[in-house]
């Protein structure tokens with residue numbers, strides 16, 4: 600890939616379908632999926648359920664719809680969902696849990712994005728008539744805004760036990776569960792075992808253009824088909840997108856370890872640069888940078904911006920060199936590695952921060 604190609608590290612969602620995916624999309628056998636007649640969708644759903652070790656699965660247009668459908672089924676209006684404070688479900692899904700399902704997020708604060716079993720136990724409401732009910736525990740693995748952090752399997756199991764003891768179901772926002780499983784060196788089946796429902800995305804590091812999967816027990820997925828339709832997500836000849844999802848599962852899972860190595864190389868490069876800190880060692884394909892005022896004088900001979908938005912000014916500087924990244928707040932910048940970067944992308948990203 601050419602030197603002039605933009606190095607787009609904003610997210611793994613920017614990945615474009617591979618030639619194999621495009622080919623599969625052209626060839627896909629299709630039917631009306633609202634009638635359950637799209638053979639390619641049916642195949643993808645069976646494959647996904649089997650990979651996760653769940654009874655059934657359903658193709659969703661987005662991860663958000665997958666998560667929100669699960670919440671809608673698990674919880675009655677007026678109840679609470681326990682989430683980590685920076686979770687995608689409670690911060691980046693347009694308050695959908697309130698708007699669509701009448702639910703309240705019960706955020707748990709952590710330093711590293713990983714709730715403990717003790718914290719979850721403490722957040723579950725006791726059964727007293729004047730308190731709202733805890734309807735669900737929702738975990739996120741990997742944790743996006745905590746820098747792609749992976750929840751150790753032991754911790755997951757402890758939390759699932761606490762939820763089970765309390766009779767509260769557990770949902771996994773596993774948008775990047777294949778990254779988590781790779782990092783833990785376990786199967787995805789093991790990573791999701793014990794959850795009542797799991798959502799994962801085909802459209803992120805796995806490279807498909809559209810689509811996420813929601814999986815769970817047979818009855819749960821039958822209900823999810825109704826809720827997906829109600830949310831406007833009933834699709835017709837969706838085999839066109841499912842075909843790319845099948846390639847994602849067959850071909851792209853194996854290679855995500857390369858993205859993790861690239862993230863480590865990127866983090867090593869940035870941590871050598873004065874005025875940039877890498878506060879969390881990357882475990883998967885996401886890195887967070889912390890931009891200090893000294894970066895401006897030391898590296899690019901500029902004054903830090905008067906409005907204090909160090910991350911915004913850093914992102915602007917890199918953009919001029921053809922490197923795209925995402926400011927999370929005034930100090931933190933997120934970068935995500937993926938297969939669609941130019942060969943010299945990592946080098947160019949680091950160089951852009953010293954010129």
Ligand SMILES: Cc1ncc(COP(=O)(O)O)c(C=O)c1O
Pocket residue numbers: 660661662663664666687688739741742743772774775800802811
């Ligand atoms: C952790 C996590 N969950 C859910 C989603 C939602 O996926 P979508 O953008 O397909 O709605 C994302 C998307 O970035 C995510 O990072």
